[in-house]
Amino acid sequence: MLRWAQAWRFPLGGRGPCYPSFSWVPVATCSSSGGKSRAKLRSLPLSYTLLDGKADLPALVFLHGLFGSKNNFNSIAKALAHQTGRKVLTVDARNHGDSPHDPAMSYEAMSQDLQDLLVQLGLxxxxxxxxxxxxxTAMLLALQRPDLVERLIAVDISPVETRSVSDFPSYMAAMRAVEIPEDMPRSHARRLADEQLRPVIQETAVRQFLLTNLVEVDKRFMWRINLDALSQNLQEIMNFPPQQDSYPGPTLFLLGGNSQFVLPSHHPEMKRLFPRAQLQTVPNAGHWVHADRPQDFMAAIRGFLT
Structure with missing residues (x-):
């Protein structure tokens, strides 16, 4: 494990409630919700899965990325609960998975959602x-409420604006354009959706990841993510709220060796906001480090915990 001063020299259980996503977007019939919400910030009751463990050890809490869900960490959560003896919580962010939909999609809102859930669960x-x-979201929560965070791991991301590494607007446009007839068997529906996404999204792994959001409700196929809120707030999701205070706890930036999401130009702000940070790279991993190299990913977490 490299300390910060060294790292810069190197290149590089039970289930929680499942709330109905009442505003899932029907495939090919998405309508606009009319711009960003200016309503007062309010937290939403997030869907989660909690695996039991020792009460005297800080729980591990996993937060997925854009277009993801708590299910992205299913096998890793179970393995780490067994290996570490800790409670492990996986959470669906607002507008993702089984959590409610809302026009607001800011890091302040997502941080508040999580703060309320962690306090509610006593974690x-x-x-x-x-x-x-x-x-x-994890970085902002740690900066806002360091008393709630014993230590922090940020996976292939930094506290600065994320440049256009992936063409997220094209992904969402392609998803909106998918058309699937009613009453089609699920396996056929996924194949048809994959064929319609392929001209825009060539990477098979990315298409398969996006297709985890295709669900059947009342014999109609829908995207369970809130494409309206995500597209209207995409620039805000790519940014990071300006912060003055630093987080004093131990921090690990865990990067994919083949990823370009975190650049050397990000390092000064990472060091300013997280002065006790370490930097570690997982070789042969892209942006989805936990999917590409799950064993190395878990080994890095276990090493940081000790």
């Missing part, structure tokens, strides 16, 4: 592990 202080969008 503070905890170890926050956030990937990409979830990593920015």
């Amino acid at each position: 503070v202080p905890c170890v926050l592990v956030g990937h990409s969008m979830g990593g920015k």
Whole structure:
């Protein structure tokens, strides 16, 4: 494990309630919700899965990235609960998975959602592990409420604006354009959706990841993510709220060796906001480090915990 001063020299259980996503977007019939919400910030009751463990050890809390869900960490959560003896919480962010939909999609809102859930479950202080969008949520929460975070792991993301590494607007446009007849068997529906996404999204792994959001409700196929809120707030999701205070706890930036999401130009702000940070790279991993190299990913987390 490299300390910060060294790292810069190197290149590089039970289930929680499942709330109905009442505003899931029907495939090919998406309508506009009329711009960003200016309503007062309010927290939403997030869907989660909690695996039991020792009460005297800080729980591990996993936060997924854009277009993801708590299910992205199913096997890793079970393995780490067994290996560490800790409680492990996986959470669906607002507008994702089984959590409610809402026009607001800011990091302030996502941080408030999570703060309320952690206090409700009595899981503070905890170890926050956030990937990409979830990593920015974790970083903001740690900066806002360091008393709730025993230590922090940000996976392949930094506290600065994320440049256009992936063409997220094209992804969402392609998803909106998918058309699937009613009453089609699920396996056929996924194949048809994959064929319609392929001209825009060539990477098979990315298409399969996006297709985890295709669900059947009342014999109609829908995207369970809130494409309206995500598209209207995409620039805000790519940014990071300006912060003055730093987080004093131990921090690990865990990067994919083949990823370009975190650049050397990000390092000064990472060091300013997280002065006790370490930097570690997982070789042969892209942006989805936990999916590409799950054993190395878990080994890095276990090493950081000790």
